[in-house]
Amino acid sequence: MTAPRTTPATAPAYPLRLGDDALIAAQRLLQWCARAPQLEEDVALANICLDLLGQARALLTHAGELEGRGRDEDTLAFLRTEQEFTHVQLVELDNGDFAVSMAKLLFFTTYQELLYGRLAASTDPALAALAAKAVKESAYHTGHAAAWTVRLGDGTEESHHRMQHAVDTIWPYTHALFTPDALDRAAAANGTGIDPATLRPLWHERITRTLKEATLTVPDDGWAPGGGRQGIHTEAFGYLLTEMQALHRAHPGARW
Amino acid sequence: MTAPTGPTAPTGTDGRDAARLREALATVHDPEIRVLTIEELGILRQVDITPDGRAHITITPTYLGCPAMDTIRADIRAAARAAGYPQATIDTTWSPPWTTRWIGAAARDKLRAAGIAPPAPAPPPGARLLPLAATAPRCPLCGAADTTELTRFGSTACKALWRCGTCGEPFDHVKEH
Incomplete structure (x- = not known):
């Protein structure tokens, strides 16, 4: 599709970072597959992974097309190195116990739902269409994560304690979702993207x-680790990426 | 590329050829909801014949991560080939986004007859989903209204699993989307 000349150009790195967020969140969450506490939960988490992966595929494909250097979704997902990924550290963190996974899912998908809701009005028609689609999926994800947060927080003494611990542990990593850099500001200025700081309230x-x-306490804002957008990641990411890329690197172009 | 908002009339150099091809493609069944075709689900958006006689087909997937899309594309290619168009190109468009509102009354009846509760009519604008509190569908097997959601994420991305309180049977429900 050729964009009219009056439409500002989308920087390829912008959909790429949003795609990286979705891709790594999917890859990490799918480690629950066949390990969830109930069969229904296993199916639910796999469904959410599938939605996130679908978002990632569309966003990476769009980034590759904007870039115009012939990199498709597979090249971007499987052949970039650790420091070329620009997702926030929140999505790569280990799953921990089920409460930690639900805290991550709640914080991240609530951000995504708000983000996609606003991006549906992007001046980039492809990005706007993807966002309008994805926001409906995100509503199901946030509903699921919120339901578990309430059930565990307002559950037994043990589940309450573990849910609070999960919220406190993950909270610092949420700040990076809302910290704009030059790319976000430029995307917001030309209407293709939004300033993530405006989503936080x-x-x-x-x-x-x-x-x-959920009878839980909202943590105070303090330590705010960052760097994911610039390619700086935690130790956990290297192991995740190696597993994700191993097959493609060993057998380039492999097909089922 | 045009952005259709509902089933559209065929266009192209020869409207009748495009209409015939559309009829052929409309027989392609969804691989996960086998009682419905891609036409009835609203996945098939536009069928054109290019000036050089090639088929140009536009589809809109139901979900971004729908795993059935590769199968659907392959089935469309096979149907186009059988209809005399070996060189079909298939475009995917996300705009306007797919919605269960595109599933018509006859298709909803087919779902019900297959034991799958169809999606409810469109929610009022601005309505939000509440955790574990969706609109309850009627049981497609006995018609009872006392049904319970077992899990919002069912056998496929587009379905939830419910159970009837009257006949006791579990059933799939195509989620409002």
């Missing part, structure tokens, strides 16, 4: 509502 309001319902 509504995100905080929604998360606070869920945590209160």
Whole structure:
């Protein structure tokens, strides 16, 4: 599709970072596959992974087309090195116990739902169409994560304690979702993207509502690790990426 | 590329050829909901014949990560080949986004007859999903209204699993989307 000349150009790195967020979140979450506490939960998490992977494929494909150097979704997912990935560290963190996984899912998919809701009005028609589709999927993801957060937080003494610990552990990593850099600011300025800082008030309001319902305490803002957008990742990411890319690197172009 | 909002009339250099091809493609069944065709689900958006006589088909997947899309594309290619168009190109468009509102009344009846509860009519604008509190579908087997959601994420991305309180049977429900 050829964009009209009046449309500002989308920087390829912009959909790429959003695609990296979705891809690595999917890859990490699918480690629950065949390990979830119940069969229904196993199916639910696999479904969510599939949605996230679908978002990642569309976003990486779009980034590759914008870039115009012939890199498709597979090249971008399987042949980049660790420091070329620009997702936030939140999505690569180990799954921990089920409470940690649900805290990550709640924080991340609530961000995604708000992000996609706004990106549906992007001046980039392809990005707008993807976002309008993805926002409906995200609503199911946040509903699922919120339901578990409430069930565990307002459950037994043990589940409450572990859910609070999960929220406290993951909270610092959420700040990077809302910290704009030059790329975000440029995308917001030309209408192709949005400034993520503008999402935080509504995100905080929604998360606070869920945590209160779950009888949990909203953590104070303090330590705010960052660097994911610049390719700086935690130790956990190297292991995840190696496993994700091993087959493709050993057998380039392998097909089922 | 045009962005159709509902089933559209065929276009192209020869409308009748495109209409015939569309009829042929409309027989392709969804691999996961086998009682419905891709036409009835609203996945098949546009069928054109290019000036040099090639088929140009536009589809809109139901979900971004729908794993059935590769099979659907292969089935469309096979149907186009059988209809005399070996060189079909298939475009995917996400705009307007797929919605269960595109599933018509006859298709909803087919779903019900197959034991699958169809999606409810469109929710009012601005309505949001509440955790574990979706609109309850009627049981497609006995018609009872006292049904319970077992899991919102069912056998495929587009379905949830429910159970009837009257006949006790579990059933699939195509989620409103």
